[in-house]
Amino acid sequence: MAAVPSFLIADDHPMVRDALASALGQAFPSAQIAVASTLAQVQAALDREPETDALLLDLDMPGMDGLTGVALLRSEHPIVPIIVVSAAREPAVVRRAYEFGASAYIDKSASLEEIVGTVAAVLDGEIFAPPESEPTDTFSQRAAQLTPQQWRVLALMIQGDQNKQIAHKLGVGEATVKAHVTVILRKLGVRSRTQAVIEARSLAIPVAEPVRP
Amino acid sequence: MAAVPSFLIADDHPMVRDALASALGQAFPSAQIAVASTLAQVQAALDREPETDALLLDLDMPGMDGLTGVALLRSEHPIVPIIVVSAAREPAVVRRAYEFGASAYIDKSASLEEIVGTVAAVLDGEIFAPPESEPTDTFSQRAAQLTPQQWRVLALMIQGDQNKQIAHKLGVGEATVKAHVTVILRKLGVRSRTQAVIEARSLAIPVAEPVRP
DNA sequence: TCAGGCCTTCGACTTTGGTCTGATTGTGGC
DNA sequence: GCCACAATCAGACCAAAGTCGAAGGCCTGA
Numbered sequence: 001m002a003a004v005p006s007f008l009i010a011d012d013h014p015m016v017r018d019a020l021a022s023a024l025g026q027a028f029p030s031a032q033i034a035v036a037s038t039l040a041q042v043q044a045a046l047d048r049e050p051e052t053d054a055l056l057l058d059l060d061m062p063g064m065d066g067l068t069g070v071a072l073l074r075s076e077h078p079i080v081p082i083i084v085v086s087a088a089r090e091p092a093v094v095r096r097a098y099e100f101g102a103s104a105y106i107d108k109s110a111s112l113e114e115i116v117g118t119v120a121a122v123l124d125g126e127i128f129a130p131p132e133s134e135p136t137d138t139f140s141q142r143a144a145q146l147t148p149q150q151w152r153v154l155a156l157m158i159q160g161d162q163n164k165q166i167a168h169k170l171g172v173g174e175a176t177v178k179a180h181v182t183v184i185l186r187k188l189g190v191r192s193r194t195q196a197v198i199e200a201r202s203l204a205i206p207v208a209e210p211v212r213p
Numbered sequence: 214m215a216a217v218p219s220f221l222i223a224d225d226h227p228m229v230r231d232a233l234a235s236a237l238g239q240a241f242p243s244a245q246i247a248v249a250s251t252l253a254q255v256q257a258a259l260d261r262e263p264e265t266d267a268l269l270l271d272l273d274m275p276g277m278d279g280l281t282g283v284a285l286l287r288s289e290h291p292i293v294p295i296i297v298v299s300a301a302r303e304p305a306v307v308r309r310a311y312e313f314g315a316s317a318y319i320d321k322s323a324s325l326e327e328i329v330g331t332v333a334a335v336l337d338g339e340i341f342a343p344p345e346s347e348p349t350d351t352f353s354q355r356a357a358q359l360t361p362q363q364w365r366v367l368a369l370m371i372q373g374d375q376n377k378q379i380a381h382k383l384g385v386g387e388a389t390v391k392a393h394v395t396v397i398l399r400k401l402g403v404r405s406r407t408q409a410v411i412e413a414r415s416l417a418i419p420v421a422e423p424v425r426p
Numbered sequence: 427t428c429a430g431g432c433c434t435t436c437g438a439c440t441t442t443g444g445t446c447t448g449a450t451t452g453t454g455g456c
Numbered sequence: 457g458c459c460a461c462a463a464t465c466a467g468a469c470c471a472a473a474g475t476c477g478a479a480g481g482c483c484t485g486a
Contacts, residue, residue: 013300014324015232022235023228060300087226087273087300111227147433160408163473174472175436182474192442193473194410195373201414360462376443388465395444405472406443 005123006032006049010042011058011085019112020056020085027116039063039072046077054122056106059086059093065158067093067100068200072151074101081122085115145187153180157193158200218336219245219262223255224271224298232325233269233298240329251275252282259290267335269319272299272310287314294335298328358400366393370406371413 005028011017014037021033034049036042039061046052057073059066070082081103086093094105104118146154149170156166163181167174181193190196218241224230227250234246247262249255252274259265270283283295294316307318316335319328359367362383369379376394380387394406403409 013229013321015229015236015321015328016226018325019228019232108226108228112231115228149434157407158411160403160405160411162405162407164471172434173436175438176434178472178474179435179476182476185474190373192373192375194370194407197407197410198371198373198414201411362463385463386465388467389463391444392463392465395446398444 004030004032005053006034006051007119008034008036008042008045008049008052008055008080010036010039010056010061012037012061013058016058016085016108020115023112023116024119027120037061039069042073043076046073046080050077050079052077052080054081054083054103054119056083056085056119059084059088059097063155065155065201067096068151068155068158070097070102071100071146072148072155075146075148075151083119083122146184150180150184150187153177154184154196154200157181157184158197160197217243217245218266219247219264220332221247221249221255221258221262221265221268221293223249223252223269223274225250225274226271229271229298229321233328236325236329237332240333252285255286256289259286259293263290263292265290265293267294267296267332269296269298269332272297283310283315296332296335359397363393363397363400366390367397367409367413370394370397371410373410 007024007028009017009020009024011020017035017037021035024031024033034045034052036045040063042055042057046055055073057070058064059069061069063069070084073080073082078101082101083104083106084097084102085106085108086097087108088094097105103122106115106118110118152170153166156169161169163174163177167177170177185191185193185196188196188199190199220237220241222230222233222237224233230248230250234248237244237246247258247265249258255268255270259268268286270286272282274282283297286293286295291314295314296317296319297310297315298319298321299310300321310318317331319331323331365383366379369382374382376387376390380390383390398404398406398409401409401412403412
């Protein structure tokens, strides 16, 4: 990493964001710290600063749609280590986060010391490599074959956007979007847009919860 | 309130806790601030300091069991104003928080300025009445208007079935299914099958809702 | 430098989705 | 009986979704 470490903190809760920023600021006094509160801001920040040493990414952010956002950022910036920060404790979420290319996973209920320690470990190159070994044909694996633009299209499909809207938001023709959709459906192994949305959304974070037998 | 305001911050996330504490410390330089990370610690702190001016209470804490913890604290210390802090944005949760005796409700995604402002308002005796009086037009309410057969159609839509498959499974014609779909979309207030599936599936996912009266 | 592969883009075409009009049948309540 | 509504379907029609083939740009290895 560079002599001056650079961080990007992405969380829509100002409290959490500030806490992380100040903690990292103290631990790395010379660090350059940027913040973002939406997926769009994250993308913009990474475009400006592609050499970012670590991205601390909250999963419950506007536009993230859970882990699909991780995959999207991963495909756009394969070099930037992503440290997923989430309140979710479910092992399934953690595992999927690694499958989608996260370098580390931090539970929000961890202490600031632990968090700083994890960040330092990532900076030192200790990429907690995805213990990928099983060749199980999971949906996540199929999804990993998507190109950056295809991820963008899928992210908008998941929000319920129609091809025309997607085309407008991405600044391309509707025919192009349709072509992407066709490829996406084939790569995901489904037969319709609705099925793709269902599968992809099941990757998103189930918002904490429930108890009560 | 006393000349020196006293706060109790209850949250099991160190990040959030520290952020709140420092924000309140800056806004009220002379304030006395205590923290707690479990319901038991909150109870102990309130027993020691029954004159606390404001309790900032996270809902997702060990032992809280959602809003029941609010009611418990309320009955033990009726004088202490409770400010519920939660990531939950659901109107139902907010409404119930007030029903259980909360003085204010703060969304975790609010800015620190807003939070400090809310705390100050509570200190001044402004009990925030639920601004939620409008007949909240929730998706669940709209969904309740569906007829039995429309539910069956929707259930199959949610599984990713196409109109033709649905018609076959229900033993009716495709035209009939289309007619049902049209009504379903209108009743749910969405514009496409995909959006209907997204909304309906998010409904099935358990939300932080203590029930069981 | 050129061939091959991949991403992205798009137009033309086919299929599915969704609306509208209008109609028939059955059910339950007032 | 009458009314309201659920359920069924047909046919026409427009919009959205999805497929196919093809072109240009970019990178990589021979």
